[in-house]
Amino acid sequence: MYSYEERIKAVKLYIKYDQCISDTIRELGYPSKNALKQWYEEYVQIGEIREKKDSYQKYSKDQIKIAVDYYLEHGRSLSRTIRAVGYPTRETLTKWIDELAPNERKVRIKRSGMLQLSQKQKNEVVLEFCVCEDTAEAVAKKYKVSRGSLYKLKKQLLGDESIITMKKLNQTKTSDDRNELLSEVEALKKELYKKQMEIDILNKAAEIIKKDKGINLQRMTNCEKTELIDALRIKYPLYELLKMTGIPKSSYFYQKKIQEQPEKYSELRKTVKSVFDSNRKCYGYRRVYSAIKNKGQVVSEKVIRRIMKEEQIIVSVKKKRKYNSYKGEITPAVENVIARDFHAESPNKKWLTDLTEFHIPAGKVYLSPIIDCFDGMVVSWTIGTSPNAELVNTMLTDAIAVLSEKERPVVHTDRGCHYRWNGWISAMENAQLIRSMSKKGCSPDNSACEGFFGRLKNEMFYGQSWKGVTIESFMYELDEYLKWYNNSRIKMSLDGMSPILYRRSLGLAV
Incomplete structure (x- = not known):
């Protein structure tokens, strides 16, 4: 139209x-x-x-x-x-x-379609019709020929007729020509079989190594190749699969023998899972290794890493959101005495502090800790529902109480309003402590304390559902975490010990 x-x-x-x-x-x-x-x-x-x-x-x-x-x-x-x-x-x-009625109209196939095919194409049509699982109608539709023409061509090429009419030459094929044609058909069948086996191997390999694109059989391990061969032995002979995957027969049976043996690390897998779960699911493979080593069990760190990878034991990490307590220049700022040097030779030389916020469905909770630069121990902390002066001043008073008579640490803070009010300044002066402040809006000046907040929230807060949890319950959980942090949590920088254990190993009073 x-x-x-x-x-x-x-x-x-x-x-x-x-x-x-x-x-x-x-x-x-x-x-x-x-x-x-x-x-x-x-x-x-x-x-x-x-x-x-x-x-x-x-x-x-x-x-x-x-x-x-x-x-x-x-x-x-x-x-x-x-x-x-x-x-x-x-x-x-x-x-x-x-x-x-889309796709419901019957489409008639032109009967002249077979005349448009070359002799090689006709051979391919008959080969596919004989070896594939599709119906005659599907093959005919694919090559745009009628079903009758398809059967007629099959009879001409593979049937009992001894004389085949050639349209152009109009002459009789000899028996040699017929044998040559049959040999070509047989070769095409073998080629089709080989290609199908290659497709099946690649598809099964993708299932085993969980990768859709870029499958390379040469990069697969012998263990993976053995699993692949076992999955396809029902359909293909063993010697063909060994040849296609490139694994020697001896290596295949060696892997089979290993797989039939009992799991070597079955008990270790349970131990790794137990250590991970009992430590708030926040230990990576290094700290899991140290925890198991501290129990007296000798095992390679690489084995721990492989087991955690196989069991998909992964620490969930999310980006933290920082609470901002800056309210302007209330009182004059002091010098940055720490100057980003967060190393201390002994306890109570350098302290860091800051405020952080936890937002749960029941409301907001605030934490004010003091961190010792010597070993990262939380010297004191206060938890409340309001970021007020009482919260930080109480924390400072508790921290001062643990000092000996001659200890006068540097206390480093940001420029938040809590550390510039008269109550904080008076408490610092009365205890003869040294004040230190970051530059305005420069979080790297207090990065060690920021790092503590990041670890705390990744290990205890993020990835948890706090729906239905009351403020009091959350404050209790947070307090328990800080106790665990000091007493049990392994730090690799402390030779795989917690801050309390590390101090005891040095003979320091706790």
Whole structure:
């Protein structure tokens, strides 16, 4: 069906080219000769070409539905439908069917399709028809030939007929030609079998190593290749799979023997899982290794890492959100005495402090700790629901209480308002402690304390559901974590010991 614009364009070009049909059709690519003549005669008679009305305007929706339903229910024949209901044209009915019942219209395959195939293509068609699992109709549709032509070609190439008619040469094939053709078919079958085996191997390899793209059999371990071969031995012979995967027969049976032996690290796997779970699921493989080593069990760190990878024991990490306590320059700032040197030769030489916020469904909770730069121990802490002066001053008072008479540590803070109020300044001066402050908005100046907050939230706060937890319950959990942090949590920088154990190992009073 051509639009009005296409028809009028063709007629005008036909007139422009002195009514030369071939030149007009060659340039436009349409229509047929008879159609062009018909359009031209209509244009000459009435001076224009009538616009065709939409079929939907000519027929009601009920009439259209009746025609389409009859077509679907009575053999899907256009001719039968038009004879029965008395309308419309084949083109219009085809359009109705495609719009109201997509993919339901029967498409007839041209019988001339087989004539367009070369002899090599015909061989491939017959080979696929013989060895593949698709139906004859599917193969015929793929190559755009009829089912009858497909069976006829198969009979010609592989049947009992001794004489095969060749369209161009019109001569009889000899028995040698027939044997050569059969040999070619057999070679194609073997090639198809080999390709199918390669596809099956790659698909199964993707399942085993959990990788969809970039599968390389040469990079697979012998253990993975053995698992792959075992999965496909039902379908393919062993010697073919060994050849395709590139693993020697001796290596294959060696891996089979190893797999049949009891799991060497079955108990260790349970121990690793237990250590991980009992330490708030925040230990990586290094600290899990140290914890197991401290129990007196000798094992390689690489084994721990492999077990955690195989068991998918992973520490969840999320980005922290920092509480900001800056309220402006309330009192003069002091010098940055620490100067980003967070190393201390002994306890109570350098202290760090800051405030952090925990936001749970029940409300907000604030933590104010003092961290000792010597070993990262939390010297004192206070937990509350308001970031006020009482919270930080109480923490400072508790920390001062653990100092000996001669200890005067440097206390480093940011420029938050809590550390610039008179109460904080007076307490520092009375205890003869040294004040130190970060630059304005410069978190790296107090990065060691920020790092403590990051570890705390990753290990205790993030990745947990606090829905239904009260403020009091959360404050209790936080307090328990800080006790565990000092007494039990392993630090690799302390030779795999907790801060309390490390101090005891040095003979320091705790």
